[in-house]
Amino acid sequence: MNDAQRHLPDDYAIRLMRDGDRPEISAICASVYPTERPYTDEELSAHHALFPEGQFVVEHLPSGAVAGAHFTLMVNMLHFHVDDSWETLTAGGTFADHDPSGHTLYGADLFVHPSHQHHGLGRALTEATRGLVRDKGLWRMVGGSRMPGYGRLAQAVDPDEYITRVKRAELTDPVLTAHLHDGWDAIIAIRGYLPHDEESAGWAAVIQWLNPGSPPPPDFDLSRVPKRG
Numbered sequence: 001m002n003d004a005q006r007h008l009p010d011d012y013a014i015r016l017m018r019d020g021d022r023p024e025i026s027a028i029c030a031s032v033y034p035t036e037r038p039y040t041d042e043e044l045s046a047h048h049a050l051f052p053e054g055q056f057v058v059e060h061l062p063s064g065a066v067a068g069a070h071f072t073l074m075v076n077m078l079h080f081h082v083d084d085s086w087e088t089l090t091a092g093g094t095f096a097d098h099d100p101s102g103h104t105l106y107g108a109d110l111f112v113h114p115s116h117q118h119h120g121l122g123r124a125l126t127e128a129t130r131g132l133v134r135d136k137g138l139w140r141m142v143g144g145s146r147m148p149g150y151g152r153l154a155q156a157v158d159p160d161e162y163i164t165r166v167k168r169a170e171l172t173d174p175v176l177t178a179h180l181h182d183g184w185d186a187i188i189a190i191r192g193y194l195p196h197d198e199e200s201a202g203w204a205a206v207i208q209w210l211n212p213g214s215p216p217p218p219d220f221d222l223s224r225v226p227k228r229g
């Protein structure tokens with residue numbers, strides 16, 4: 001986590017999730033995802049029990065408050081479709097599908113409390129998970145990026161065209177642009193990843209970061225993972 005810490009201002013520290021963090025995490029989720037049900041205490045406890053080393057938190061040191069988090073699990077992408085929903089990829093939010101033999105780290109969630117955004121916390125939390133991918137020799141990290149700037153353009157712009165324009169920096173998206181700046185590539189638009197995400201008109205971008213030290217063999221390229229059909 002030392003590399004990740006470098007991206008943080010001095011009054012923040014990155015560490016793994018602890019039991020006492022859970023109420024604050026649920027409160028941040030309620031604030032940043034007003035249309036989603038926040039994680040329950042039981043879910044966060046289960047994530048920790050299944051894969052403690054994949055649950056990262058940034059703490060604001062002066063207040064001791066949780067300022068952001070990044071939750072991951074390991075998956076075998078060939079057991080999924082490239083356009084599966086968040087519900088499917090997280091086994092209904094339980095992370096019960098965590099597969100220690102999988103070669104892909106799935107970024108199930110990344111969020112920063114609104115009063116701590118734009119200080120590099122998202123970047124540090126992303127760097128921490130990349131460190132895990134490198135340490136474990138995994139092929140890649142995959143996630144689904146919200147695109148909350150898309151909703152207001154959905155009548156006029158095709159979602160894949162929107163992603164292309166955000167990648168070209170012709171448009172700025174509050175979430176997808178942050179992911180692109182943090183080194184992810186956006187692969188394809190998918191519908192229904194977070195069906196209640198009205199700001200994104202129900203769309204999301206599949207995002208990927210390949211581990212340069214251990215990239216996937218061609219047969220396991222994300223482009224070979226089928227769609228739901």
Ligand SMILES: CC(C)(COP(=O)(O)OP(=O)(O)OC[C@H]1O[C@@H](n2cnc3c(N)ncnc32)[C@H](O)[C@@H]1OP(=O)(O)O)[C@@H](O)C(=O)NCCC(=O)NCCS
Nearest residue numbers: 032111112117118119120121122123145146174177178181
């Ligand atoms: C997306 C999110 C995690 C980013 O966290 P953050 O701590 O504010 O991001 P950082 O400060 O580390 O910024 C990382 C990069 O993204 C850019 N960025 C961050 N917010 C941005 C915005 N609203 N618009 C454009 N670019 C933005 C930053 O400029 C930075 O790039 P740079 O270093 O090249 O300048 C945060 O906005 C968030 O929690 N959003 C609500 C929850 C959510 O939707 N999570 C994503 C689920 S897919």
